[in-house]
Amino acid sequence: MTDLFPLATDAVMSHALDRVLSTIDGGLDQSCRRLFDLLRIPSVSTDPAFDAECWRAAHWMVAELSDLGFAASVRPTTGKPMVVAHWPLAAATDRSGVLFYGHYDVQPPDPLELWETAPFEPWFRDAGDGRRQIVARGASDDKGQLMTFVEACRAWIAETGDLPVPVTILLEGEEETGSPSLAPFLDAHKDELTKSIALVCDTTMLAPGRPAITASLRGIWFEELTVTGPDRDLHSGLYGGPAHNPIRVLSRILAALHDDTGRIAIPHFYDGVASPGAGDETATGFDGAALLAGVGLSVPAGEAGFSIQDQLWTRPSCDVNGIWGGYTADGSKTVIPSQAHAKLSFRLVGGQDPAAISDRFRVFVQDRLPADCTVRFRPGGGGPGLTVDATNPAMVKARAALHDEFGCDAALIGAGFSIPIVTQFKHVFEMDSLLIGFALDDDCVHSPNEKYDLASFHRGTRSWARVLAALA
Amino acid sequence: MTDLFPLATDAVMSHALDRVLSTIDGGLDQSCRRLFDLLRIPSVSTDPAFDAECWRAAHWMVAELSDLGFAASVRPTTGKPMVVAHWPLAAATDRSGVLFYGHYDVQPPDPLELWETAPFEPWFRDAGDGRRQIVARGASDDKGQLMTFVEACRAWIAETGDLPVPVTILLEGEEETGSPSLAPFLDAHKDELTKSIALVCDTTMLAPGRPAITASLRGIWFEELTVTGPDRDLHSGLYGGPAHNPIRVLSRILAALHDDTGRIAIPHFYDGVASPGAGDETATGFDGAALLAGVGLSVPAGEAGFSIQDQLWTRPSCDVNGIWGGYTADGSKTVIPSQAHAKLSFRLVGGQDPAAISDRFRVFVQDRLPADCTVRFRPGGGGPGLTVDATNPAMVKARAALHDEFGCDAALIGAGFSIPIVTQFKHVFEMDSLLIGFALDDDCVHSPNEKYDLASFHRGTRSWARVLAALA
Numbered sequence: 001m002t003d004l005f006p007l008a009t010d011a012v013m014s015h016a017l018d019r020v021l022s023t024i025d026g027g028l029d030q031s032c033r034r035l036f037d038l039l040r041i042p043s044v045s046t047d048p049a050f051d052a053e054c055w056r057a058a059h060w061m062v063a064e065l066s067d068l069g070f071a072a073s074v075r076p077t078t079g080k081p082m083v084v085a086h087w088p089l090a091a092a093t094d095r096s097g098v099l100f101y102g103h104y105d106v107q108p109p110d111p112l113e114l115w116e117t118a119p120f121e122p123w124f125r126d127a128g129d130g131r132r133q134i135v136a137r138g139a140s141d142d143k144g145q146l147m148t149f150v151e152a153c154r155a156w157i158a159e160t161g162d163l164p165v166p167v168t169i170l171l172e173g174e175e176e177t178g179s180p181s182l183a184p185f186l187d188a189h190k191d192e193l194t195k196s197i198a199l200v201c202d203t204t205m206l207a208p209g210r211p212a213i214t215a216s217l218r219g220i221w222f223e224e225l226t227v228t229g230p231d232r233d234l235h236s237g238l239y240g241g242p243a244h245n246p247i248r249v250l251s252r253i254l255a256a257l258h259d260d261t262g263r264i265a266i267p268h269f270y271d272g273v274a275s276p277g278a279g280d281e282t283a284t285g286f287d288g289a290a291l292l293a294g295v296g297l298s299v300p301a302g303e304a305g306f307s308i309q310d311q312l313w314t315r316p317s318c319d320v321n322g323i324w325g326g327y328t329a330d331g332s333k334t335v336i337p338s339q340a341h342a343k344l345s346f347r348l349v350g351g352q353d354p355a356a357i358s359d360r361f362r363v364f365v366q367d368r369l370p371a372d373c374t375v376r377f378r379p380g381g382g383g384p385g386l387t388v389d390a391t392n393p394a395m396v397k398a399r400a401a402l403h404d405e406f407g408c409d410a411a412l413i414g415a416g417f418s419i420p421i422v423t424q425f426k427h428v429f430e431m432d433s434l435l436i437g438f439a440l441d442d443d444c445v446h447s448p449n450e451k452y453d454l455a456s457f458h459r460g461t462r463s464w465a466r467v468l469a470a471l472a
Numbered sequence: 473m474t475d476l477f478p479l480a481t482d483a484v485m486s487h488a489l490d491r492v493l494s495t496i497d498g499g500l501d502q503s504c505r506r507l508f509d510l511l512r513i514p515s516v517s518t519d520p521a522f523d524a525e526c527w528r529a530a531h532w533m534v535a536e537l538s539d540l541g542f543a544a545s546v547r548p549t550t551g552k553p554m555v556v557a558h559w560p561l562a563a564a565t566d567r568s569g570v571l572f573y574g575h576y577d578v579q580p581p582d583p584l585e586l587w588e589t590a591p592f593e594p595w596f597r598d599a600g601d602g603r604r605q606i607v608a609r610g611a612s613d614d615k616g617q618l619m620t621f622v623e624a625c626r627a628w629i630a631e632t633g634d635l636p637v638p639v640t641i642l643l644e645g646e647e648e649t650g651s652p653s654l655a656p657f658l659d660a661h662k663d664e665l666t667k668s669i670a671l672v673c674d675t676t677m678l679a680p681g682r683p684a685i686t687a688s689l690r691g692i693w694f695e696e697l698t699v700t701g702p703d704r705d706l707h708s709g710l711y712g713g714p715a716h717n718p719i720r721v722l723s724r725i726l727a728a729l730h731d732d733t734g735r736i737a738i739p740h741f742y743d744g745v746a747s748p749g750a751g752d753e754t755a756t757g758f759d760g761a762a763l764l765a766g767v768g769l770s771v772p773a774g775e776a777g778f779s780i781q782d783q784l785w786t787r788p789s790c791d792v793n794g795i796w797g798g799y800t801a802d803g804s805k806t807v808i809p810s811q812a813h814a815k816l817s818f819r820l821v822g823g824q825d826p827a828a829i830s831d832r833f834r835v836f837v838q839d840r841l842p843a844d845c846t847v848r849f850r851p852g853g854g855g856p857g858l859t860v861d862a863t864n865p866a867m868v869k870a871r872a873a874l875h876d877e878f879g880c881d882a883a884l885i886g887a888g889f890s891i892p893i894v895t896q897f898k899h900v901f902e903m904d905s906l907l908i909g910f911a912l913d914d915d916c917v918h919s920p921n922e923k924y925d926l927a928s929f930h931r932g933t934r935s936w937a938r939v940l941a942a943l944a
Contacts, residue, residue: 231768
C-alpha cells in the first residue's frame with residue numbers, strides 16, 4: 001500500500017483527488033456524526049474532575065485512527081496522555097512524511113448559564129445568514145479542526161487504500177493547560193516525530209471562504225525585576241523627599257522603555273527586525289480598527305507609522321504584565337517601600353535574539369538606576385519569533401492546494417502570539433510548520449456557545465485532502 | 473490661691489522659680505518613683521487584651537492629678553478613655569490658660585526577646601558615657617515626657633500652692649492607634665479645651681543638652697487613582713503593541729511627577745511655598761547624611777539645591793505609597809491588564825492648599841492620558857502643613873526659658889510628618905501649639921529597650937517649670 005503512487009502522474013493524482021473530494025462531499029453527514037461523538041466527550045484538561053474524560057477522548061481517537069488502519073496508541077505521560085498514530089507503520093522511522101499536530105482537550109465550558117444549550121451536546125445552528133454551525137465546546141478549538149485532517153485521511157484511504165504521503169499524527173491533551181508534558185515527550189521521541197514538515201490546524205481563516213496560512217509568529221521573552229531603594233520600609237513623613245522611592249525609580253525606568261512615538265528605546269532592540277514589509281491591511285483583510293474597537297480602544301498604541309496589523313504581526317512589542325509595590329490594600333499608608341516589582345514580556349520578531357534582548361534590557365535598567373538603588377532580575381525565559389519562508393516548497397504547494405479549493409489566494413498572515421510547539425518543532429527538530437486552520441474570528445473559542453461553521457469543517461476537510469495530494 | 477501673683481513682679485516670680493527648681497532637684501528620686509509606677513502599667517492600646525490596663529493608666533493619672541489638686545476625671549469615649557484635668561477648676565471655662573497634651577498609651581513591646589529586661593519593669597541603666605537612662609516601654613513615648621510636665625506642676629504647687637497660669641491637661645489613650653476618638657472628643661469639648669496655647673511634649677531635642685522647639689510640621693494629602701485602558705484583560709500575543717497598557721500609561725504619569733532635578737512638575741504645585749530659608753544643617757545640628765545612611769542610602773532624592781534638612785522640613789514632597797496592576801503572583805502571564813492603580817501622598821508645607829493641590833494633580837494626570845484611557849480618582853484626604861511663627865510671644869518666652877535652663881538657644885526645627893492633633897488645634901480651635909520635647913533620637917521609641925535619659929526627665933521637668941513661669 002505504501003507504493004500506491006510510484007508511477008503517479010499529475011493526471012493520476014488529480015483523478016484520485018477528484019474521487020476523494022467526492023467521497024468527502026458524500027460522507028459529510030457521517031463525518032459530522034463522528035465529530036459529534038468526539039464533542040460529546042467533556043475532555044476538559046484544566047479540571048482534574050475530568051481526567052477520565054481526557055483519557056476517554058484519547059482512547060476514542062486511537063480507536064478511530066486504528067479503524068482507519070493507522071498504527072495508533074495512547075502514550076501515557078506524567079499528565080494527560082498523548083496520541084501517536086503512523087500511516088503506514090514504517091512512518092515511525094521514515095522522516096520523509098508529514099507530522100500533523102492537534103489537541104483533543106478543551107477549555108472548561110463556564111459560565112454554563114451563558115450557553116444556549118448544553119456545551120457537550122453538539123447541534124446544528126442556523127446562523128440566519130445561510131451559515132450552518134456546529135455548536136459545542138471544542139467544535140472549533142480543536143476537535144473540529146483536527147477532525148478535518150482525520151476525515152481527509154479517511155477519504156483518501158477509502159478511495160485509494162493509502163495516503164499520498166506517510167503521515168504521523170500527534171495529539172496532545174494538555175494544550176489548554178500549558179502543555180507541561182509536551183517538551184519532555186518531544187525530547188524522548190524526537191526520532192519518531194521528526195518529519196519533513198509539520199501540519200498544524202489550530203489557526204484561523206481571514207473570513208468565510210478566504211483561506212489563510214499563518215506564516216509568522218512572534219516570539220516572547222519574559223523578565224521580572226525588583227528595584228530596592230532604602231533597606232527597609234520607611235515612614236514618608238520622616239523620609240519623604242530625600243529618600244529614594246523604588247516605585248518612582250521603577251516608574252521612570254518603565255516609562256523610558258517607549259519613546260513618544262511608541263518605539264522601544266532600548267539600544268539595539270531592533271537588531272534583527274526586518275525592514276517593514278507590506279503592512280497593508282487591505283491585502284490581508286485584517287481589520288485592526290475592529291480588533292481594537294472590540295476591547296474599547298480606538299487609538300493604536302504601537303509604533304507610529306505602522307499599521308495595526310504590522311504592530312501585531314511584524315513589529316516587536318513590550319508590555320508590563322504586572323507591577324506591585326508598597327501598600328495596596330484599602331485606605332492609605334504613609335510608606336516609602338523598600339522594594340518595587342514588575343513583570344515584563346517582549347514579543348519578538350524576525351531575527352531578534354532573546355538572549356541579546358535580555359542583556360540589553362538589563363543594561364538599560366542598570367543605566368537608569370540611581371547610585372543608591374539596586375535591581376535584582378529573575379532568570380528570564382521564552383523563545384524567538386518564527387517565520388515560515390513563503391518560498392518554502394511545501395508552503396508553495398499548500399497555497400496552490402488552498403487556491404484550488406477556495407478559488408482565491410490563501411493570505412499569508414501573521415500572529416502576534418507564540419505557538420510554543422511550532423517553535424520547538426523548528427528549534428529542536430529543525431522542522432518547519434505549515435499553520436493552516438479553518439476557524440473564524442467569531443467562533444467564540446474559549447467562550448460560551450463555541451461553534452465551527454459547517455463550511456469550515458467541510459472545506460477544511462477538502463483542503464487537507466488537496467494539501468496531502470500536493471505534498472506527495 | 474488663684475490670685476497668688478496679682479502683684480507679682482519679675483523678682484518675685486524669679487525667686488519663686490528658684491525655689492521650684494530646687495524642689496525639682498531635691499525630689500528627683502521621688503519623681504522617678506512615680507514615673508516608674510506609671511511605666512509598670514502595660515497600657516498597650518493596640519492590643520484589646522490590654523484594654524483594662526489602659527483604663528488603669530487613665531485612673532492612675534486622674535488619681536495623681538487629683539492628689540495635686542487638679543479637678544481631674546476619666547472621660548469615656550467609644551475607645552480608650554480621655555483624662556481631663558483643670559487647675560484651678562475655673563480653668564474649665566477660662567480660655568486664658570494653657571492646654572497640655574500627652575498620651576498615656578504605649579506601643580506593644582514586641583519582639584520581647586530583644587529586650588534586655590522585662591519591658592514593664594523600669595530600671596536605671598548606666599549607658600557608660602555618664603548618661604543614666606530609664607529603660608521601659610513608654611519611658612520616652614510618652615509617659616516620661618508627659619510626666620516632666622506633671623512633675624513641674626507638682627513642684628510649683630508644692631512651693632507656691634498654685635500654678636503660674638491656669639492649666640488644663642488632656643491625655644489620650646489612643647495615640648498609638650490613630651486617635652479614632654480624638655476628633656469627636658475635641659468637637660464635643662471645644663469650649664472646655666480651647667486655651668491661649670497648647671503645649672505638646674512628644675518631640676525631640678537636637679542632642680543631649682541641646683533643646684529644640686518643633687516649629688513646623690508638613691501637612692499631607694492622599695490621592696488614589698485607577699487608570700483603565702482596554703475594557704477587559706487582554707492576551708498580549710493578540711493585542712501587544714496596538715493596545716494601550718494602563719501600567720505603561722500610569723508609569724509615564726508617575727515618572728512625569730518629578731523633573732530631573734527632583735522638583736515636582738505639577739503646574740502651580742509650589743504656590744504658597746515660601747522662598748527657601750536658611751536650610752543650614754550646621755545651625756540646627758540636624759545630620760541628614762546620617763539619617764539616610766541609617767536606611768542604606770547616600771544620595772538625596774529630593775530637590776537639587778536643597779539640603780536634606782530642607783527636603784524634609786521646608787520643602788513639599790510626593791511619594792507613591794503603593795502601586796499594583798496585572799499579574800503579580802509567581803511565574804509569568806501574558807496579560808495586558810484592563811486597569812492599573814496607585815496610591816500617592818503629598819507632604820505639604822507653608823501655604824500650600826490641599827484642595828488646590830488635589831485639583832492640579834488631577835488635571836496633570838488627565839493631561840497625560842491617551843485619548844482611549846480613562847482615570848478614576850478616589851476621594852482624597854488630609855490637611856495642610858503648619859508653621860508656628862517664631863515671633864509668637866509664647867514661642868519667644870518659651871525659647872527664653874529653655875535658654876535659661878540649657879545655657880544655649882533652643883533650635884527651631886521642623887518635622888517632615890504631621891501631628892494631626894496640632895493641626896486640629898490650629899484649624900478647629902484656632903490655637904497655636906508649642907512642641908517642646910526632651911526625647912532623643914536614640915530613645916528607641918517603638919523599639920525594644922526604649923529609654924529616656926534621666927537628664928531628659930530632670931531637665932525636661934525644670935524646663936516646664938520655667939516655661940510655666942515665662943507664660944505667666
